[in-house]
Amino acid sequence: MTVVIGFEGSANKIGVGIVRDGEVLSNPRRTYITPPGQGFLPSETAKHHRSVILTVLREALQQAGLKPADIDCVAYTKGPGMGAPLVTVALVARTVAQLWGKPLLGVNHCIGHIEMGRLITHANNPTVLYVSGGNTQVIAYSERRYRIFGETLDIAVGNCLDRFARVIKISNDPSPGYNIEQMAKRGSKYVELPYTVKGMDVSFSGILSYIEEAAHKMLSSGQCTAEDLCFSLQETLFAMLVEITERAMAHCNSQEVLIVGGVGCNLRLQEMMGVMCKERGARLFATDERFCIDNGVMIAQAGWEMFRSGHVTELSDSWITQRYRTDEVEVTWRD
Amino acid sequence: MLDGGTEYDIIRDKFRALDVAFPSAREASIAFQSLSPDREPRRGGATKELHAAGSTLSVRWTAEEARILRVSVGSFLDHLALVLETMIEFGPPVAQ
Secondary structure, eight states, rough: OEEEEEEESSSSSEEEEEETTEEEEOEEEEEEOOOOOOOOOOOHHHHHHHHHHHHHHHHHHHTTTTOOGGGOOEEEEEEEHHHHHHHHHHHHHHHHHHHTTTTTEEHHHHHHHHHHHHHHHHOOOEEEEEEESSSSEEEEEEEEEEEEEEEEESOHHHHHHHHHHTTTTOOOOOOOOHHHHHHTTTTOOOOOOOOOEEETEEHHHHHHHHHHHHHHHHTTTTTOOHHHHHHHHHHHHHHHHHHHHHHHHHHHHHHHHHHHSGGGGGGHHHHHHHHHHHHHEEEEEOOHHHHHSSHHHHHHHHHHHHHTTTOOOOOOGGOOOSSSOGGGGGTTOOO | OOOOHHHHHHTTTTTEEEEEEEHHHHHHHHHHHHSSSOOSSSSTOOOEEEEEETTTEEEEEOOOOHHHHHHHHHHHHHHHHHHHHHHHOOSSSSOO
């Protein structure tokens, strides 16, 4: 049996999770929530993580019913993400690894999402749509790498949604994306927005500028409601994501789609992707907010795969990195 | 009026140092290994050197600007405090 504890804190969530051979033993998490109209900044986010990380770690051990001696490996997020929060989490991971005499393992955050999704859904070799506040990528596995077939040319889809939420002062609790999703259900009028798919890639910054500019004018003149804008933005963004995912599937002859990342728990996105999959005779795999949104177990699970195939990270190589592409990691644990 | 160059001249090439005493060499070494891997952000020309000798962790800074030195020392003290808290809560270190 191999037990791995994972530490994640690359953005505004801080989580510690424990897995034992594919079984999730615990996965506590906290979210740094900012007031409406405000995003989360690196130093404040790091401060938040610092104030709760030891409590979350204690919870993870208690809920799993384990002692430090039962753990085989300490995994943490090496990157990509925001520097200050990443350092905060890495400091604790390094320290406990040494106190407990366990090997340390730096994990790529994106690989964490993919391996978590594969574990929970049992998708075998899916085309992966990874959509979050910091990343938008269409990924497929080939010859020991998770290869990026398409990605955003500017901001991430979740960033586009979050920033739109700030413009019209939608609450960040529990998350701006969740609140947009609920409001969109009550929208009825479709406002046409730019649609920017460029080959395999997508671009969201132009759509954001357009809707930022138009929102207040349209709302104050009564042309449409905030709910209509939420609805229109979701439909446009998600249609673009479904299009590039379908193109990657056709390219790879894939019959499986796995959606991961925080935006992946949006049920409207899952529904639209499901329609496309049905038309192609493909299967859709998705997870709920426990595993879609950043969490400790995703790092533990990717760490478990890596550790079992012989990886460890020396302390001197355990520096964090804000940029770390998915395809930089050699996937030694898959055929 | 003082210009930026004056401050620069006062501080340049002078180092600020800090010694932190630990209960044993083992804890000093753990703190050293936890705090060393991340490089100082390159902008601003601050450098930070860590050494562990016996049960003492020593830090030495050089900086071209007082402002940068303050930021570097401040963030180091935050990091050190987190490592110490982690040690108190999840230590003592297992026998090697």
